[in-house]
Amino acid sequence: MMEMGTPDKTQISNTISHFEDSPVFNYLNSLSPIKPDKSTHVAQPFSSLTFALLPSIFASPQVNSHKESRFLKRSQELDLENAKDQSENESKVAAVNFANNTTGQNENGTELPGKFYVTINAGETSISPADVIELSQTLKYDSGSPDCNSTSPKENAECHPPDGLHLLQHSEDHESKEKGDAEGISGQNRELMQFSLDGLDLKSTDLLIFSSPNDASAFRGLVQISPDTSNGLLASMVPNAAQHEMLTASENRRLLLHQASAVEQYETEGHSFLSSESHFSNGDAQTEMDECFDKGKGGDTKALVPYGSKMSADLHRGIRRRCLDFEPTQPNQKICDSSLAVQQVTDNKESKDKRLILVKQGVTTEKRILPGIGLHLNALTSSSKTFKHETMLPDPSSQLSTADQDNLNPVNSENEVDPTVKSLPLMEYDPTCASMNYEELNQLSPRKKRHRDLSGEPESCKRCNCKKSKCLKLYCECFAAGVYCIEPCACQDCLNKPIHEETVLATRKQIESRNPLAFAPKVIRSSDTVAETWDEINKTPASARHKRGCNCKKSNCLKKYCECYQEGVGCSINCRCEGCKNAFGTKDGTILAGADCEMEEDSENCEKSAVAQKNMELNDSLLLSTPSELNRPVLPMGFPPKAKQLRSSLVSSSYSIRPYQRTGGSGLLGPGLKARQTNPEDEIPRHTLWRCSHHWPNEGRLSYQQEGLSSSCGLWFYTGSTEWRPEADLEIDSGFPFTLLAQPGVNSLFENASRPSFG
DNA sequence: GAGTTTGAAACT
DNA sequence: CAGTTTCAAACTC
Structure with missing residues (x-):
């Protein structure tokens, strides 16, 4: 399978331009975690660089394709001595620290509340406050956005540069992060910020730093600047179609590897940091990462973000997140310091081989190599956490050839890798740990730490x-x-x-x-409707169901022996439990609100239970009152035979989804989906079958909501391996207006696929 | 901290 | 597929 996962970028750009106003375009945009926003064309030349944040739901272990050892090997290849040539080569590295104090989600993706500070260091590595350029609060995500209301020419230049620097703006509700919910990151809250820095005079700039005025909500990314590009910041990484050749896949991989190795090495130097190797986050880890950043000690930890969707994607794929081990870190060891900078060094022999050298507090430390692409923008929001690198588990299912692995081929053999997946964060993140500070964590015995899991902590720790x-x-x-x-x-x-x-x-x-799903998440968070807020997402334990159900006999599903209860979800008909009294919902559909909330976090879970009950009741009533639902065949869930259809829920539990409203008629298809509309002329509700013709890159979901039915019916596309499960077709009653929702993984699938076909 | 209980995973 | 065994987490004392 070849180019399915790596569509020609030019083609994509053209396609986008042609379909910009089409329903398909809107649809695709609606699916994308990246706000369609304005001036997509502006971003086209750099489309490869736009990040697509991916929720953890797509972080199935099965899809990890890269072996850690490969990274390690690459790390060893890193020639630190070449770092000495950094000045000679005039290598340029920009450490871009994005910060925004966005307090709410950006609905249209055009506004980015908050300030951006751009610190340009013309000197060696030192950062002078005088060099700080404060960007307008109205700095737009999209470089081409007319909304870029910069008040000064300089700001305008930053907003509308010829060569756009596309950075993913991670705008999220900060409060959601406080929830500590691993699913607290919503696609709605992630915005693509695209702005170019070309307008800046960077000729003498070695460092470009966006410092956050608000650490609490800051996100930072590292962006490397091409050493051989004088007219464009990040040109090497953001190849301008008109000026630069796109980095080849191998080059990108190499770059990533170097950067990953840089982090690795830095870690070995005794620095606590998110390793690009081990801390690559996928899916939920975005939120988790935010948690880490938000709650970590010191408040200075920064996330280094991979830049360039292509490259990052390459590296992301196959990365397993690993629990972060919070260790005491000396203040001077925190690379995520506000003064952190990364300098990229270019090897003379291989100009495209780039390395990043950590520059801290104006001191270039050659051995402290950090990847500019090592970390994800997901991590962006926060401030401070100390991380310890931990290796990740390669994906055994990826079965890449040795050569592929060595090359870190971004596209696996199946090529269904979507850019979104590829752009998974290159870091390991432990949300669980993030919810506590280091001392707290270390004071906990493993047992006590496990108890933390009950409070919504993910499995990463x-x-x-x-x-x-x-x-x-x-x-x-x-x-x-x-x-x-x-x-x-x-x-x-x-x-x-x-x-x-x-x-x-x-x-x-x-x-x-x-069991292909052995390593798949046990709990499926149904996402039948669009969650308007993260609060909704965080409060819907009942909307999730254990994949296989429990088999409790004695615990009455009231103890953590019960996997359902442990995960904070209600039991379902899949469960074979006896005497189920699951506070989150019994298998017969009732929720024992106020029932034995015996969990340690009684109040919390009781609250969850109440919310869950409300949701379930509402859902059930809606389902029963939904005529089309009666007509709609039971959708295979792509689960083992024992799996049953998930209960519908009203709230998305994982990611906010940008809905595309469509009224009636035939299904609107994204690329890769084939609609099979049954007899449009029928008076009875018609059904549109959405079928993904591609291998599912990972796991994900596609859900829809129909206005006329006021019912939300979700469907999980779920694969334990990378195989698409044809039984997971989504049949939609096309007789009613519906909103098709998709997670980033789904979206990326669309993006990688060919043009949609209707009918 | 040791022992018990529990249920998932693994095995037959 | 069902029954049994193994295992480690959860729980109790």
Whole structure:
């Protein structure tokens, strides 16, 4: 499979321009986590650089394709001595720290509340406050946006440069981050910020730093500047179609590898940092990352963000997130310091091989190499966390050839990799850990730490205590979570470590062969409707259901023995539990509001329960009152036979989705989807079957909402492997206006696919 | 911290 | 597929 996952960018651009006003275009935009916003054409030359934030829901372990060892090898390839040539080569690195104090989501993606400070350091590496350029609060996401109401020519230049620097603006509701919910990041809250820095005089600029006036909501990214590009910041990374050749895939990979290695090395230097290798976040990790940043100690930790969707995507793919291990970090070791900068060094021998050198407080530390692309903008919002690198688990299912792995081929053999997936954050992030400061974490025993999980913590911070399984069975939480065991684990004879990569991979493969969904999330958060706020998302435990259901006999689903209860979700008909009293909802559909909230976080979960009950009741009534639902066949969920159809819910639990409103008629299809509309002339509700003709890159969901039915029916596309499950077609009653929703993964699928076909 | 309980995972 | 065993987390004391 080849170019499916890597569509020609020029073609895409042209297509976009042609369809800009078409429903298809709108539809695609509606699906995209990136706000369509204005002047898409402006971004075209740099489309490859636009980030697409991806929720963790697409972070299935199965899709990870890169082996950690590859990164390590690449890390070793990093020639630090070449860093000495940085000045000679006039390498330029821009550490772009984006900050926005956005307090709410950006509905149309055109406004970016908050301020941007651009610090330009013309000197070696020092950062002078005098060099700070404060950008207008109205700095627009889109460089081409007419809304870029800069009040000064300089600002305008930044807003409308010939060569756009496209950066993903991660605008999110800060409060959602406070929730500590791993799903707190909404696509709605992620905006693509595209602005060019070409207008800036960067000839003598080694550093370009966007400092956040508000650390709490700041997000930062590292952007490297091409050493051989004088007219455009980031030109090397953001190849201008008119001036630069697009970096080849291998070059991009190399660049990424170098950057990843830089982080790795930096870590080895004793610095706490998010490793591009291990901290690549996928999916939910975005939010989690935000959490880490928000709540970390010191408040100076910054996320280094991968830049360039293509490159980052390459690297992202196959990255497994790993729990972050918060360790005490000396203040001077925090690379995520406000004064942090990264300098890129270009190898004379290979101009396109770029490395980043960490520059801290005006001091260039060659050994402290950081990747400009090592971190994701997801991490952007926050301020401060200390991270410890942890290796990630490669995706055993990716089965890349050695060559591919060495090259970190961004496109796997199946090529269904969507840009969005590729642009997963290059960092490991532990939301769980993020919810506490370091001391708190370390004071907790593994057991107590686990208790944290009940409060909505994700699985990324697993700490096992395996004694016999060698952490190579699903008994092991770490292994089951697709992560390597880490130091806090108390496991014995652990083989779930990078040094046993082959064993781990083989074992995973074996288990997956037995059950393709073995490493898939156990709890499916149905997303039947558009969540308007993160609060909604965070309060809908009942909207989720355990994938397989529990089998509790004695716990009455009131203890964490019950996986459903443990995950904070209600039991469903999939459950074979006896005497179910799950506070989040019993399998018979009732919620025992106020029932035994025996969990430690009683109040919290009782609250969840109440909300869940409300949602469930409403959903149930809606479902029953929805005529089309009666006509609609039960949708296969793509789950094992035991799986049952998910209960519909009113609130998206994972990501906000930008709906595309469409009224009636035939289905509006995105690329890769084939609509099969049944007899449009029928008076009875018609159905449109949305079928994805592509291999599903990971997991995701496609849901819809129909106005006339006031009911939201969701469908999860879910694959344990990269295989698309044809049974997961989405049939829509096209007789009613409907809103088709999709997560970024779905969207990216569309983007990679050919033009949509109607009918 | 040790022992028990529990249910998922693994095995037959 | 069902029954049994193994395992580690959850829980109790």
